[in-house]
Amino acid sequence: MAKKPVLTAAEAAKMIPDGATVMFGGFLACGQARAIVKELVKLGTKDLTLIANDCGRAVGPKGEEFFGIAELIHNHQVKRVIATHVGMTPEVGQQNTEGTLEVNLLPQGTLAECIRADGAGLGGVLTPVGVDTMIEDSPFCRGKRTIDGKEYLEMAPIHADFALLGTYKCDEFGNCWYKGTMRNFNTVMATAADTVIAECEYIVPVGEIEPENVHTYGMCVDYIVEGEKM
Amino acid sequence: MAKKPVLTAAEAAKMIPDGATVMFGGFLACGQARAIVKELVKLGTKDLTLIANDCGRAVGPKGEEFFGIAELIHNHQVKRVIATHVGMTPEVGQQNTEGTLEVNLLPQGTLAECIRADGAGLGGVLTPVGVDTMIEDSPFCRGKRTIDGKEYLEMAPIHADFALLGTYKCDEFGNCWYKGTMRNFNTVMATAADTVIAECEYIVPVGEIEPENVHTYGMCVDYIVEGEKM
Amino acid sequence: MEKSEIKAFIAKRCAKELKNGDVVNLGIGLPTMIPAYLPEGVELIIHAELGIVSAGTSPKEGDPNYDPYHVVDAGGSPSSVAYGGGFIDSASNFGLIRGGHVDACFLGALEVDQEGNLANWIIPGKKMPGMGGAMDLCVGARNCIVCMEHTAKGNPKILEKCRLPLTASHCVKKIITEMCVLEVTENGLVMTEINPEFTVDQVKAATAAPITVAENLKSMID
């Protein structure tokens, strides 16, 4: 097993080109690669497609201006958002109304499962969630199926060019451990992108994360970035 | 949150009636509820359908006669086996040839995913594994589908009356932690049965398993059994 | 009934639906008041979409478990894990929800109808919030209970057929309001309990769907 390259947040952000599709782990930016986000803002990377549970927060837990990917939206760097909830970032609705931002909403479990399906090599997801709702018209919905008398939607797997993880501890081989509610979408996103970058609060020696307690396996991680300690 | 009832292995075994469908976690009986198995052998519970990766071992790691569910097979208590590999238990092939034991083989990832699908409320599994093989004739295969030019089999979810987990530590609320390779099918099986019994080596106080490191959540476990410490 | 008492009254009645050890998900607003009214001996496992199996209280700054950057709730506020709870990833967590491992979810409605269809996530043309985990919960929880004020500004919210985009169809099993308890059956809405402050006719007038009155109609206050 080999050590994974450690990049600065700025170096990581530079890897992401205009027009890239990027998964961001995090739930209202808890468990999000916020240091890389800040560098993307500085770079002004354009026309991004974001895949995330939500669009972060306009105000952070201690009053910070912008918290997580909300800043990319406010800075008009995003052309499309695939998310489950954007109510904490009114700017999303605003830009959508203005016609400059495409928004695809999916149920939270469906988004997680479609990402997992991609990472796990499955052809799609058969879920009862969304039947008889607007989700039937989603670009990710392939149609309705009846199985044993119950209706299901067949949803398509979701893949990205990059997945940016927001982890707590990451060892030198890329094994990650998430504190509290940081885990959320990070573990599935780590399997569903061409390039996976794990931002962490602490780079720790191999062995500090017990083999039984690894949350994201080093084999899924391509690069490590040390972010801010909170 | 409430404490889960602690049963003896004998009490747990008595809950399982003749003809029951029972999932056994474990891989060659590592991570298997072996104490409950021994009591099922004593009781002579009949006509069981077993769902497991394999059928255990005729000989244990230190020369024990029978290790895990192999003994149920040898004792003619099983009418059907759903598994991925039965080569370490030649008795299975023998009884199958004699026509007394039905055997359904599935690829290992497919078995895991079909169990997960049931526990996760999904309508089925779309997997590329098994295309153009005998799996197309499996009773769990609903047919072949072409998605974006690639062929997939649609496999049915798998459910059981009972799931018997073989865990290392289990706290009083039923949260489980698996050592080493014990985890295998246990985590998905814990979600896919009407009644879930966690056999463990050690019952530990709540809090000993860190909230971030719980492998099977207490909300999925109905009963706890303290088995042998190895 | 005073306006201020209504929510507490509904939450109190909702609490009677629960038994010890139930795994429940509580929507925002009124449903979060339910735990305050649980009978003695009833402890719940509060399931949180964000990834807490058995969520605890919301700690304030200065509390030992206050950790607003690592442990938050679905609103982004500091949260905690209860004694014996665990943290979980989103795919596994919603697997538990869809898989029927959550006993009940309590949530409000913009509209609910006699078929148990529920609309509570969007008003077209107004701001775009997103469904979050609501659709998953309505479909996945074994028991989906709407708890809300019976009307909105005097207009019925309980209808023959929802007009707003649905959150889920055929999901609601029971509706609990300050006026009554309605069960959703194959034959439409059946009133099983009534708040003695109201008459059956008053309930019917406030409801835009036919109501069958149960033979053994009970009082909500017992």
Added chain:
Amino acid sequence: MEKSEIKAFIAKRCAKELKNGDVVNLGIGLPTMIPAYLPEGVELIIHAELGIVSAGTSPKEGDPNYDPYHVVDAGGSPSSVAYGGGFIDSASNFGLIRGGHVDACFLGALEVDQEGNLANWIIPGKKMPGMGGAMDLCVGARNCIVCMEHTAKGNPKILEKCRLPLTASHCVKKIITEMCVLEVTENGLVMTEINPEFTVDQVKAATAAPITVAENLKSMID
């Protein structure tokens, strides 16, 4: 070539397929010899079906990490986790396999054909072993490489069309034997390397499928 040298020769050639950090799954028998021949600076992540991401060596009784009741391999023998590895559940583990996170799998064959179809799990009428994780690995690994003796008791194992039940179709990318290296292409089998102990005609005679010889045919021994 001496019979005893054949396996080592094949394993040595297989080792050249690998680069530092590759995630590989090694079938039983010959493939497990590959790590012994890795060039300096090439370390692999050995992926084990049973639930070890980066498996280590097989400890003997008395070794500190000998734990035959808790850490075993797919044959039930004591195993261990490598430095920096982790344990994983079966659903997640096979997700990684199907999802293309394993760079290569090396395995033997009963039969393999010019379309890359592979049969290696069952001979009907003989004992019933089960496919275990073989089907998943053949389909899921980015690179599925068959490594085996070219013939079985003098009979070709490389065919126009497999006759035994398949493990997976169109999965094999390369066949490495003691005679040659064959790539499976859209136009059938292409020989890119040959063991100088054999002639092209000898290879063709031992193979029951047409072989195209690459323009720049190389020696397997370089």
